Amino acid sequence: MSEQRFGEFVAVRREGDGHVAELAMDRPKAMNAVSTEMARSIGAACAALAADPSVRVVVLSSTAERAFCVGADLKERNSLSDAELVRQRPTTRGAYGGVLELPVPTIAAVHGFALGGGFELALACDVIVADETAVVGLPEVSVGVIPGGGGTQLLPRRVGAARAAELIFTARRVEAAEALSLGLVDSVVPAGGDRAEALALASRMAANSPVGLRAAKRALRLGHGMDLAAGLEIEDAAWRTVAFSGDRAEGVAAFNEKRKPNWPGE
Numbered sequence: 657m658s659e660q661r662f663g664e665f666v667a668v669r670r671e672g673d674g675h676v677a678e679l680a681m682d683r684p685k686a687m688n689a690v691s692t693e694m695a696r697s698i699g700a701a702c703a704a705l706a707a708d709p710s711v712r713v714v715v716l717s718s719t720a721e722r723a724f725c726v727g728a729d730l731k732e733r734n735s736l737s738d739a740e741l742v743r744q745r746p747t748t749r750g751a752y753g754g755v756l757e758l759p760v761p762t763i764a765a766v767h768g769f770a771l772g773g774g775f776e777l778a779l780a781c782d783v784i785v786a787d788e789t790a791v792v793g794l795p796e797v798s799v800g801v802i803p804g805g806g807g808t809q810l811l812p813r814r815v816g817a818a819r820a821a822e823l824i825f826t827a828r829r830v831e832a833a834e835a836l837s838l839g840l841v842d843s844v845v846p847a848g849g850d851r852a853e854a855l856a857l858a859s860r861m862a863a864n865s866p867v868g869l870r871a872a873k874r875a876l877r878l879g880h881g882m883d884l885a886a887g888l889e890i891e892d893a894a895w896r897t898v899a900f901s902g903d904r905a906e907g908v909a910a911f912n913e914k915r916k917p918n919w920p921g922e
Contacts, residue, residue, distance in 0.1 A: 660704075663697035667719075668705065675712040675862040676855065677705055679755075680719055687723035690773050691732050692744050695751035698777075702754030709921060712862040712869055714758055715854045716781055717765040724764070724790070727772025730799070748773075752805035756780040759870050761861050765854035766790045766841065771829065776805030778841075779814065782873070785857065786841040787850040790832040798827035813880065815839045866921045867903040871895070 660668045665683040670676070679701055681688040688694070705711050718724045728748075736744065755762065755777055764770075764778035766786040775792045778784050786792070794803045794811065802808065803824060812820035815838055823830070823840075835841045845853045861869065875894035879887035898904055902920035910917035 662701040662704075663693055665691075665694040666697035666701050668701050674710055675866075676715065676858040677708075677711045677713070678715045678717055678855065679705065680717045681725055682719045684720035686726075686729065687720050687769065688718055688725040688774065689729040689731075690725065690727065690748070690751065691729040692747055694729070695744075695748045699747070699750035699754040702751075702758055705760075706754075706758055709866070712760055712864075712866045713858040714760055714762045715765055715851075715858050716755060716762060716777060717851050717854065718767070720768070723768040723774070724766040724770040725774025725777055726769050727774045727776075748805070752776055752780055756806060756810075759873065760866075761858075761869055761873055763854045763858055765850040766792070767848070767850045772796055772803070772807075773805045776803060776807045776810065779810040780806060782876075783857065784841040785843050785845065785850050785854040786832050786835065787845050788832050788847045790835065790841065790844070790850070791829050792835050792840055793827065793829040794824050795827040795829070797825065865898070865903040865907055865917070865919050867898050867901045867919075868907075871898045 657669055657671045658674070662668065665681065667680045667682050669678040669680060681694070683689065683694055705714055733741070752773070762781040764781040764784045766778050766784055767789050768791065770778050770790060770792045772795055775794055778792070794807045796803050808824065811823065819838060830838065830840060832841070832844045836844045843853070871894040875891045879890040882890065902922045906917050906920060
């Protein structure tokens, strides 16, 4: 396994062929509370992953035993002046936006607490795998703010406007079984199994065409919320980027020759 550190609190790990990258939040003593430094590191790690053509899938994980991420570092936040909070905002947005804008499929591996900004980081991923210990929620209104890492926009896209409103306005925490039934997470596995399941799912995705994966994600993201006609035009544009690619030629050849494809990635 190779590991690259981004500051003190973030590590990017890769095994084998390196097509699956694990972005591990590594501030266990604070249950991955997102400080300014940690936000900056998440943003930097995402920028590096986005620029690496060998990366096909990213897993967002946690090294903290009791939490995926408990959201903003409120101890740090309490020490900031209004002016400092304004200056911090672009760094914070860079972390959440960095995950959201990754051009490859992303999977969150969630256990324990995923609250506030922690749940928003998971919501920024395409798929959320949780274990039985997971507790998720957006409690920001209970401390006088609102979800500011994309939660007011990403949650209704997952569960609908009314359900998102109920969850945000009550600030309630949701345990794993109910989270699955509401669509807040996509699967629930036994305690301690979230990371292994997410990595296994990532490996299955990464076996496919890197050109196809990126184009499919682009079509899914850009087309969401569009009317059908506009969405189909977005899909057609994405199709044109893959239809004449080396990956398409290799995929068809491998199918006809009954072998695994050796993707050129272009």
